[in-house]
Amino acid sequence: MNDDFARLLSLKDTMTPWALRAVATLGVPDLLADGELGAGELARRTGVVPDALCRVLRLLTARGVFTEPKPGVFGPTALSRLLESGGRPISMGPWLDLDGAVGRGDRACVHILEALRTGRPVYERVYGRPVWEDLAADPALTASFDTAMAARAAALAPAVAAGYDWSTARHVLDAGGGTGTVLAEVLRTHPRLRGTLLDRAPAVTAARAAWGDTAEGRRCAFTSGSFFDALPMGADVILLVNVIHDWPDEHAAAVLRRCAEALPPDGRVLIAEHLRDGAAGPLLELDLLMLLVYGGRERDLDDFRALVSVAGLELTGVTETRAGISLLSCQLPQLPFQGIVGNHHQS
Numbered sequence: 454m455n456d457d458f459a460r461l462l463s464l465k466d467t468m469t470p471w472a473l474r475a476v477a478t479l480g481v482p483d484l485l486a487d488g489e490l491g492a493g494e495l496a497r498r499t500g501v502v503p504d505a506l507c508r509v510l511r512l513l514t515a516r517g518v519f520t521e522p523k524p525g526v527f528g529p530t531a532l533s534r535l536l537e538s539g540g541r542p543i544s545m546g547p548w549l550d551l552d553g554a555v556g557r558g559d560r561a562c563v564h565i566l567e568a569l570r571t572g573r574p575v576y577e578r579v580y581g582r583p584v585w586e587d588l589a590a591d592p593a594l595t596a597s598f599d600t601a602m603a604a605r606a607a608a609l610a611p612a613v614a615a616g617y618d619w620s621t622a623r624h625v626l627d628a629g630g631g632t633g634t635v636l637a638e639v640l641r642t643h644p645r646l647r648g649t650l651l652d653r654a655p656a657v658t659a660a661r662a663a664w665g666d667t668a669e670g671r672r673c674a675f676t677s678g679s680f681f682d683a684l685p686m687g688a689d690v691i692l693l694v695n696v697i698h699d700w701p702d703e704h705a706a707a708v709l710r711r712c713a714e715a716l717p718p719d720g721r722v723l724i725a726e727h728l729r730d731g732a733a734g735p736l737l738e739l740d741l742l743m744l745l746v747y748g749g750r751e752r753d754l755d756d757f758r759a760l761v762s763v764a765g766l767e768l769t770g771v772t773e774t775r776a777g778i779s780l781l782s783c784q785l786p787q788l789p790f791q792g793i794v795g796n797h798h799q800s
């Protein structure tokens with residue numbers, strides 16, 4: 454077999470992604486967290502057929518996810534540790550759980566050809582309603598979505614808190630802030646700041662229960678609502694973390710327009726997203742996922758510049774943080790013009 458053939462075989466692999474999701478859904482990484490177990494015992498504890506599980510674990514062992522120190526006995530690796538409930542820097546378990554919201558989106562992706570033919574998400578065709586309506590109809594799905602987002606947000610939050618000059622800010626509104634992981638970190642590290650968390654009711658309720666009674670929570674208002682409606686007034690920074698990429702241009706511009714309308718003259722909209730410029734594999738994959746599940750897209754700097762200008766804003770600063778996510782600072786047009794667009798790399 455030549456190298457190209459072997460490479461293509463590995464690229465066309467159907468089973469590794471699903472095997473990985475299957476063991477994450479069954480909680481196998483947590484069961485192996487304290488050491489090795491036999492496939493029979495793992496199957497007993499997860500309620501599956503030993504032979505079938507053993508074959509799945511052997512494939513994943515070949516891929517470096519587990520070890521097989523003795524025939525039929527499996528152990529953890531650094532990769533399976535990332536799938537454990539407390540995996541660091543981010544637990545990937547909620548992102549691979551086939552019973553959760555993200556896994557439900559992944560399962561719709563077999564219809565990729567339809568997305569190519571229509572340019573539209575396939576989620577609605579598979580589940581009968583668009584993704585946000587579908588999640589809203591099932592509290593367990595909503596909670597699993599919020600848990601996955603919070604796991605990612607925990608890895609980004611320190612970079613957002615450190616990557617922007619918050620010294621002159623007074624009040625930050627985190628629009629579509631989920632359960633508030635990023636906002637809580639920003640408020641914790643900047644004790645003069647007040648905050649408002651805005652999202653769908655279940656996320657806001659969960660946020661208030663989780664950290665409403667902390668020092669940060671007591672400086673925060675918890676507001677359920679839609680960022681397509683008028684936003685609460687009073688914030689001089691409006692934060693959008695991984696929100697814009699969920700939406701096609703028309704909807705993304707509408708969210709930004711609501712932000713512009715709620716902003717005081719000296720205020721800022723701070724968009725925290727990965728930029729598609731020179732993007733490596735994971736972001737390109739996410740770009741397709743955005744198309745197939747949400748109808749959104751990943752954008753480069755020029756895309757963002759054009760998008761914010763449609764919404765009546767100017768892109769005036771870009772900071773790439775140590776977490777790889779970029780902070781795009783936008784403001785209302787100033788007369789005379791005071792903004793400078795540039796790349797400032799955080800040390």
Ligand SMILES: C[S@@+](CC[C@H](N)C(=O)[O-])C[C@H]1O[C@@H](n2cnc3c(N)ncnc32)[C@H](O)[C@@H]1O
Binds near residue numbers: 629632635681693
């Ligand atoms: C990709 S998640 C990002 C969450 C959070 N900013 C983070 O970084 O973890 C997008 C968020 O937008 C929220 N969302 C979706 N539609 C919304 C709407 N119409 N109004 C307010 N929030 C909405 C979702 O509930 C979700 O929390």
